[in-house]
Amino acid sequence: xxxxxxxxxxxxxxxxxxxxxxxxxxxxxxxxxxxxxxxxxxxxxxxxxxxxxxxxxxxxxxxxxxxxxxxxxxxxxxxxxxxxxxxxxxxxxxxxxxxxxxxxxxxxxxxxxxxxxxxxxxxxxxxxxxxxxxxxxxxxxxxxxxxxxxxxxxxxxxxxxxxxxxxxxxxxxxxxxxxxxxxxxxxxxxxxxxxxxxxxxxxxxxxxxxxxxxxxxxxxxxxxxxxxxxxxxxxxxxxxxxxxxxxxxxxxxxxxxxxxxxxxxxxxxxxxxxxxxxxxxxxxxxxxxxxxxxxxxxxxxxxxxxxxxxxxxxxxxxxxxxxxxxxxxxxxxxxxxxxxxxxxxxxxxxxxxxxxxxxxxxxxxxxxxxxxxxxxxxxxxxxxxxxxxxxxxxxxxxxxxxxxxxxxxxxxxxxxxxxxxxxxxxxxxxxxxxxxxxxxxxxxxxxxxxxxxxxxxxxxxxxxxxxxxxxxxxxxxxxxxxxxxxxxxxxxxxx
Amino acid sequence: xxxxxxxxxxxxxxxxxxxxxxxxxxxxxxxxxxxxxxxxxxxxxxxxxxxxxxxxxxxxxxxxxxxxxxxxxxxxxxxxxxxxxxxxxxxxxxxxxxxxxxxxxxxxxxxxxxxxxxxxxxxxxxxxxxxxxxxxxxxxxxxxxxxxxxxxxxxxxxxxxxxxxxxxxxxxxxxxxxxx
Numbered sequence: 194x195x196x197x198x199x200x201x202x203x204x205x206x207x208x209x210x211x212x213x214x215x216x217x218x219x220x221x222x223x224x225x226x227x228x229x230x231x232x233x234x235x236x237x238x239x240x241x242x243x244x245x246x247x248x249x250x251x252x253x254x255x256x257x258x259x260x261x262x263x264x265x266x267x268x269x270x271x272x273x274x275x276x277x278x279x280x281x282x283x284x285x286x287x288x289x290x291x292x293x294x295x296x297x298x299x300x301x302x303x304x305x306x307x308x309x310x311x312x313x314x315x316x317x318x319x320x321x322x323x324x325x326x327x328x329x330x331x332x333x334x335x336x337x338x339x340x341x342x343x344x345x346x347x348x349x350x351x352x353x354x355x356x357x358x359x360x361x362x363x364x365x366x367x368x369x370x371x372x373x374x375x376x377x378x379x380x381x382x383x384x385x386x387x388x389x390x391x392x393x394x395x396x397x398x399x400x401x402x403x404x405x406x407x408x409x410x411x412x413x414x415x416x417x418x419x420x421x422x423x424x425x426x427x428x429x430x431x432x433x434x435x436x437x438x439x440x441x442x443x444x445x446x447x448x449x450x451x452x453x454x455x456x457x458x459x460x461x462x463x464x465x466x467x468x469x470x471x472x473x474x475x476x477x478x479x480x481x482x483x484x485x486x487x488x489x490x491x492x493x494x495x496x497x498x499x500x501x502x503x504x505x506x507x508x509x510x511x512x513x514x515x516x517x518x519x520x521x522x523x524x525x526x527x528x529x530x531x532x533x534x535x536x537x538x539x540x541x542x543x544x545x546x547x548x549x550x551x552x553x554x555x556x557x558x559x560x561x562x563x564x565x566x567x568x569x570x571x572x573x574x575x576x577x578x579x580x581x582x583x584x585x586x587x588x589x590x591x592x593x594x595x596x597x598x599x600x601x602x603x604x605x606x607x608x609x610x611x612x613x614x615x616x617x618x619x620x621x622x623x624x625x626x627x628x629x630x631x632x633x634x635x636x637x638x639x640x641x642x643x644x645x646x647x648x649x650x651x652x653x654x655x656x657x658x659x660x661x662x663x664x665x666x667x668x669x670x671x672x673x674x675x676x677x678x679x680x681x682x683x684x685x686x687x688x
Numbered sequence: 689x690x691x692x693x694x695x696x697x698x699x700x701x702x703x704x705x706x707x708x709x710x711x712x713x714x715x716x717x718x719x720x721x722x723x724x725x726x727x728x729x730x731x732x733x734x735x736x737x738x739x740x741x742x743x744x745x746x747x748x749x750x751x752x753x754x755x756x757x758x759x760x761x762x763x764x765x766x767x768x769x770x771x772x773x774x775x776x777x778x779x780x781x782x783x784x785x786x787x788x789x790x791x792x793x794x795x796x797x798x799x800x801x802x803x804x805x806x807x808x809x810x811x812x813x814x815x816x817x818x819x820x821x822x823x824x825x826x827x828x829x830x831x832x833x834x835x836x837x838x839x840x841x842x843x844x845x846x847x848x849x850x851x852x853x854x855x856x857x858x859x860x861x862x863x864x865x866x867x868x
Contacts (some may be wrong), residue, residue, distance in 0.1 A: 200865040258766040259766055259767025259768040259769075259770045260766055260767065260769070260788065261766075261768065295703060314812075319788045320818070330742045337753070341798055342770070343798065343812075346796035346851065347795045347796055347797070347812075349796065349851060349853050350791075350794070350795040350854055350855075351795065352853075353853035353854055353855030354854060354855050356856070358857075359855035360855060360856050360857060361731075363853055363855070363856070364728045365725065365728050367727065369727050369729055369736075369764075369772070369850060370727075370760070370762055370849055370850035371773070371850065371851045372761070372770060372772040373764060373770065373771055374728065374764045374765075374767040375764060375766075376770075378766070394827040405807045434825045472767040472769065473768075473769065473770060474770075474772065475769070475770060475773050475790075476769075476772045478755070478774055478798035478799075478800060479788050480811070481797075481812065482797060482811075482812065490834075495795060496812075496814060496827060500827050500828070501829075503827065503829070506713045517780075537692050546735065561813055561826075562812065562814050563809045563810075563816070565800060565811055568802075594804050595804055596802050597805075600807065600814075610814050611815060618732045619739075633825070634826070636825045636826065637825055638824030638825050639818075639824070642818075643804075643805055643806040643807075651811060655722065666776055667769060
């Protein structure tokens with residue numbers, strides 16, 4: 194034991210770090226902040242360290258070359274001992290990191306921790322969030338598969354919308370005229386050097402400020418933050434009702450960090466690594482690229498925005514969002530901290546969470562995308578063909594062969610881009626059906642040039658049969674009157 | 689001595705030292721920035737574009753649309769398969785062609801041709817185009833991007849070399865087809 198003490202003393206005489214470390218560890222924190230709600234920041238840091246470690250391990254095998262990256266990932270998955278597990282840890286670690294960072298941010302927001310004097314801690318935190326998302330996107334690119342390839346194309350298309358410098362921004366992003374070797378190399382440099390380096394510096398600053406300014410006290414409704422008195426009030430609080438951070442509060446951080454690591458490892462072991470999907474060969478176009486989980490909401494948003502809104506939303510939306518986050522501590526730097534007395538703050542969080550959640554959920558089944566194989570793989574359900582005439586069956590054939598099914602479902606199978614047609618005859622009359630098929634409109638292409646008159650007649654005859662048993666198809670009452678149909682049939686179709 | 693207005697010998701040297709470093713940094717900055725932005729400066733005046741052959745005219749039957757591939761004119765040794773690019777070739781009649789980029793005019797996903805319905809459909813956000821490349825429906829704001837083409841010695845040749853994105857110059861993405 195004496196030897197250990199001697200060694201310690203030898204080092205400390207030279208480093209002189211023991212005293213400041215002890216001081217930092219034992220700094221008093223308000224007693225009620227030793228809470229399970231205050232563990233997310235340290236959990237995010239823990240996962241960041243896991244990402245650093247697994248990232249370095251992956252770099253031992255991974256080759257950042259457009260010609261070989263995909264094969265090196267295959268080798269990691271299948272040939273290198275436990276390569277699949279390290280890839281899975283890194284991939285799941287990424288998902289967990291974004292999730293925990295978001296939870297941490299919501300907690301900080303709802304507990305008013307961004308208010309005076311912790312404004313800069315929040316601002317650095319906003320940049321940490323952006324860096325984390327940057328890591329997620331660039332990491333998805335390094336998994337150089339079909340999704341990554343077309344994902345960069347989407348990124349380039351978005352960048353090209355920027356006025357004046359758009360084309361230059363695209364060339365800078367791609368490192369050349371097309372998505373190729375130079376593109377992967379620069380995303381490698383970003384993912385491995387630039388962003389992690391910035392992250393390490395910013396995490397250091399973030400932590401330094403937590404130590405200097407103290408952990409945010411548990412907000413009490415009615416206890417308002419005032420610039421003039423806050424510092425002395427906080428000091429009073431830690432003196433009167435404080436406890437040393439180590440060991441009083443840290444044990445919960447330690448337990449939660451370990452729990453999160455177990456959760457990441459369990460997901461990694463059970464679900465395995467992400468991809469890679471198909472080879473990044475631009476001549477293989479039979480692919481429907483999708484972004485990773487935390488970017489799915491953007492995929493949904495880009496599908497649902499009206500075309501005229503898209504460029505402004507793409508260019509102005511992120512600027513407003515980031516500016517809003519950065520300005521938040523200056524707009525409400527004082528006053529009430531407790532979420533119990535900040536209904537607008539709570540509603541804002543709920544609104545954003547529900548919006549992002551809904552978009553993410555929608556992106557899971559992408560109702561806006563045509564089902565490219567529905568026309569050849571989903572047969573017309575038999576119940577729609579019972580007792581039909583030859584013409585109507587011919588129409589069902591036209592319906593399939595002309596790929597109507599890719600956008601319109603029958604019996605819940607087929608695309609959802611357009612409305613389901615199970616009961617279309619109730620909604621549209623024969624004339625309206627013909628007009629819709631030939632001229633399109635309402636986001637449907639016009640098929641006039643691709644259907645012969647015979648095909649159109651057959652198709653509409655089939656569509657006319659699509660109505661529930663008991664419900665008559667829609668009819669044009671005026672047309673019936675002109676053609677002199679008897680009053681009985683007419684009245685039976687009136688509602 | 690410590691008058692604010694007097695400059696000490698050491699103070700002068702420190703300032704000169706900072707100035708000296710500033711000059712060196714500026715001088716070094718020229719090649720550093722030149723390297724960093726080389727992909728932008730090289731692409732000025734459409735220098736990335738050149739004429740590449742797609743194949744003999746006879747490979748493209750009249751009235752049909754076929755997928756063709758070509759090798760990008762700029763190749764780096766580490767590019768692997770990414771330099772091979774696909775495009776849709778529509779032979780209207782005779783020597784009249786339309787060559788479309790596979791990239792959707794919305795956000796660049798690869799569109800697929802369905803000859804039966806005469807539509808290009810995009811799997812990502814549901815854009816659709818008619819056989820002449822004009823917009824049919826969905827989020828795209830315009831028709832498909834068209835490569836300039838010419839028929840030379842029986843070969844269909846297009847001017848290509850740069851990724852077609854919505855904001856790219858007209859030389860890259862061709863003229864705007866009429867909206868339907």
